[in-house]
Amino acid sequence: MDFIKKVVAEQGYPPSVREIADAIGFASPSTVQYHLRALEKAGQIVRDPTKPRALSITQSPDSLAPEKGDEPVLLVPLLGDVAAGVGVLAEEHFENTFAVPSDLIGSQSGKLFALKVRGDSMVDIGIFEDDVVVVGSQRTAKHGDIVVALINGGQDGTVKVYEDRDGVPKLRARNSTYSEERSTIYFSDERDGVIGKVLGLMRTY
Template sequence: MLTARQQEIWQYLAEYVDDHGYPPTVREIGDAVGLASPSTVHAHLANLERAGLLHRDPTKPRAIELVGRRKAVADEHSRQTTPTLPLVGRIAAGAPLLAEETIEDRVAVPEPLGRGADFLLRVSGESMIEAGILDGDIVVVSRQPDARDGDIVVALVGDDESADEATVKTFRRDPGGRVRLQPENSALQPLYPDHVQILGKVTGVFRSLQ
């Protein structure tokens, strides 16, 4: 399934080829969809290639062959009929969680996985592998300011209220009342941060198998 950004790039490629008879350059693609970084454009093109929608020759500047128009049309129909959730990038303390500048993309999340959810977050690292959450997975999160013992949460942690390190961990409260953020990886130690701001509860997870 294509993300909104990938669909936008795909549509631009198809329209450009129809109009000109040859594909655009990476710079032209970036200018058209508002991406200043060529590496970001290359990453989206690589995802489209893995999805079987195009083929690239890295030795040539315009060597992009569109090979999957039927699949793209099907994915666009699916995206239009499936609710989307914002994929949040870097989370900072004090900033609105779903402010425009924090949203990297919008991703279609089918029911029931997306039911009651508010945002998505890409996981970095292997601290939750024993809970089935792997590096690069996208977790589905329902916003809430607190958690019950055993909930998997997204939280900002640090020494004080300026904490801006987002983490995905299992929420635990020790007998003395101290909050413990427990990794689900037997090789790692739990976190006992001085400040914890719960952003939401993880309600689901999905990954690309490409």
């Protein structure tokens, strides 16, 4: 919604579906259409399906520009639970979008996604059940990075610390109540591997 407001305020007309998809980081226009239908149902926009850019925001023009002092945010797709399996990491399984302060991302460029944390394996470094981690998509990591990775033949997703001190990449939990065996996960299949680096964490109360 913020992106639509910004474009209307700056250009005087709304963005296309493809422009919205590119700005948010969705590959599929159908994902954007889903969100536009939700905004229309909520009464925030009005659309004419017979025209490509016929989209009106149901707010006064003065409210379109960002308020002074507002913190810039990015809309990041929330793709489900981090431990729910590879299927939820596909874009078509998105649950919602998550507004993330841009300063949380820093200079990260590229595709971003968010996942809800399940379990207690990372509580010692402050990542708890139901927290939302914001992830930058990448296939490599450095020793000590907090990452999202696929394990068990690419069937499960997990948030862990990436370690490669001895030339054998592995994932480590951060929960002092875990045994050494439970804390350590090795990549045992060619489909296993890092899919993103955790850039930040959001928590609701």
